[in-house]
Amino acid sequence: MRFLDLAATSAAVTATSGRKAKVDLLAAALRGLGIDEISIGAAYLSGELRQRQTGVGYAGLRDLPPPAPEPTLDLVEVDAAIEELAEVAGAGSQARRRALLAALFARATADEQRMLVGLFSGELRQGAQAGLLADAVARAAEVPLPLVRRALLMAGDLRAVAVAALTGGAVALGEFTLRVGRPLAPMLAQSAGSVDEALAATGSPAVVDVKLDGIRIQVHRSGGDIAVFTRSLDDITVRVPEVVAAVRALPARELVLDGEAIALDAAGRPRPFQETASRAATRGARRQAAGAARAAVVASAGTAGTAPTGDGVAAPDPVGATRLTPYFFDLLHLDGADLLDAPGRERWSALAATVGPALVVGRVEVDTAEEAATAFAAAVDAGQEGVVVKAPEAPYDAGRRGAAWVKVKPRHTLDLVVLAVEWGSGRRRGWLSNLHLGARDPETGGFVMLGKTFKGLTDELLRWQTERFLELAVERGEWVVRVRPEQVVEIAFDGVQTSSRYPGGVALRFARVVRYRADKSAAEADTIDAVRAIHAGRPSQ
Structure with missing residues (x-):
């Protein structure tokens, strides 16, 4: 299958609101896959890469080459290119990975590039998660949906279940039982x-x-x-x-x-x-x-x-x-x-x-x-x-x-300041999405970055914050918009961990937006000392 055809299905699913219509689109795409493409296609349609780690982050998705004028990629070629990326290691790996990524994107059309960015960033928000894909697998393979769901629970791997259903039908699905040595999805x-x-x-x-x-x-x-x-x-x-x-x-x-x-x-x-x-x-x-x-x-x-x-x-x-x-x-x-x-x-x-x-x-x-x-x-x-x-x-x-x-769990919250915002991709394309969060440094009067999050943002908040942060923008890049440190946001998180990535030496775990604080100024935001106190297990003052 051409990668462009799968990207077109993804775009159509994104634009479709009805569950039945989404399932019909996904099932049609699954039926069009060759035997060696089912595992790859099922992963991509659920918004995931087959390779769990590729070494490609947000920074690597900047400054991409112009899109190709004509489609030439098929699914197997894309998967092989990503596999090569995932295996890069050792001296010079960063430059090698950058070159491989550029080569892949240079062969992709604009629509294909959009899907690749969504897959690499984990933000291919097309409304086709595992539950919907299970329905589509059942429809494409013409097998009872409960068989697919049970197999998925036992196998914990949608790709393996899709391959079994589309190649072996109900008999193959029935072989997914609790088997010692094969993990199952946890409760x-x-x-x-x-x-x-x-x-x-x-x-x-x-x-x-x-x-x-x-x-x-x-x-x-x-x-x-x-x-x-x-x-x-x-x-x-x-x-x-x-x-x-x-x-x-x-x-x-x-x-x-x-x-x-x-x-x-x-x-x-x-x-x-x-x-x-x-x-x-x-x-x-x-x-x-x-x-x-x-x-x-x-x-x-x-x-x-x-x-x-x-x-x-x-x-x-x-x-x-x-x-x-x-x-x-x-x-x-x-x-x-x-x-x-x-x-x-x-x-x-x-x-x-x-x-x-x-x-x-x-x-x-x-x-x-x-x-x-x-x-x-x-x-x-x-x-x-x-x-x-x-x-x-x-x-x-x-x-x-x-x-x-x-x-x-104990609920930690902090009032932090937004330092920059990244443009979204996939479903959030055109909106400012990923927030760069900072704590106030009382010694310098500046702010110390603690991490990023786009969790907890509703469509309403995305629209509001896009307008708000464009008003506060001091530097508009193609990927990141840097803003005046004025907007306070309440952030919930599960803990604080040591981090060499950020200058304060700490980062928030599982940060998510609770609400924006119109009642607080940046001078009233929580300090880096309070964050470090949580990290040390002491109550903040």
Whole structure:
């Protein structure tokens, strides 16, 4: 298929408001894909690249070459070019990546360039996410939608499900069951502003788990073969040998465990989140297609201080003294028995009997909001993210974010100043979108940048802020508009982390817009000292 045809479908889906019409457009495009194009096309139509990391950021998407006058690209060529980009590493990699990116964009027409920018930036907001694509896959393959949805939950990979449906139909989809060694989409939690709200959703009695400030892990064991996957189903087995060792020491032969891994200090408190996250970071991470081969390699790993190399030879732990401790909160499979549909109370009882209390996340059963509030305060005092309130009779709803699990976290907000704004792309093209956020520096009278966000912006806010920031503009670039530091915005965030990217040495985690503050001047914005106090775990003054 020509890449231009897929870009045209994306544009048509963007311009279409009705769900049925969107599904019809997507299904027609899926039916037009060749066997070797299905995985690529399904990823692009859902707004994602097949390669999870490419090394191309916003800066790399500036100063692109003029579009090609005629279309020459097909899907396989585009995917191969992006694959080459993703594999660039070592000395001179930045220049090499820039040259490859320019070569790809030089062959793309204007419409193709727009889609490529959306894919690389993650802002291809065409209203065709996984749920809609599942409907389109079912229609294109002429199979029942529940089969596609169930397969997607078990596989956690829309591309693999699309390939199975379009090449093997219902029979191929039926092969997607919980299989030890193949990750499945994890159950997710809704959010609530308080434990009272959470209990109202789950009912009582309920179980309250400590929400660790770590990384989600799903661990599969079959005999001596062990594989560890992230929430996004990337295989990180070779990155976490201590997790492998902990699970290898368990008595069961077959397991699928759901939990978190976290770096702790000598006192047992969590280390900064980025230290934990860095252990899971992999260039060019592959999903389970590569994981099955790795799992066999890991079976031969030695101690927790070593990690297997690609040929099965143990190599030194790449992260030195930064060790992760695993804690598990659910058991999905035990020695041939699937537990997905069992009530939580049964799964958690089996978990406690299998892994022992040392590896189970902090957990308490509560009957009242007061008891839940006590558990929440204890978790926060211990430096953790908060709690997850769980309904003990609910099954494990893979891939779903239902009311059976509800997370509660302390809500941090800061009043910050907008320093610059980036022009949007995809659905936000023509609007000023991504905000550069700064805290006031009382020593210099200036502002210290803490990061960027476009989260939380409604269409109404996008229209308003485009007009507002063009009024405040002091420098209008093709990509970034720099503005007078006057507009205050209230920002919610999940924490503060160390950052070498920004001059203040810290950055906000998961920043999102709450509202603009017309009642505050820039002189009343929060200071960099307040931000650093949150980072240090001290209450701001």
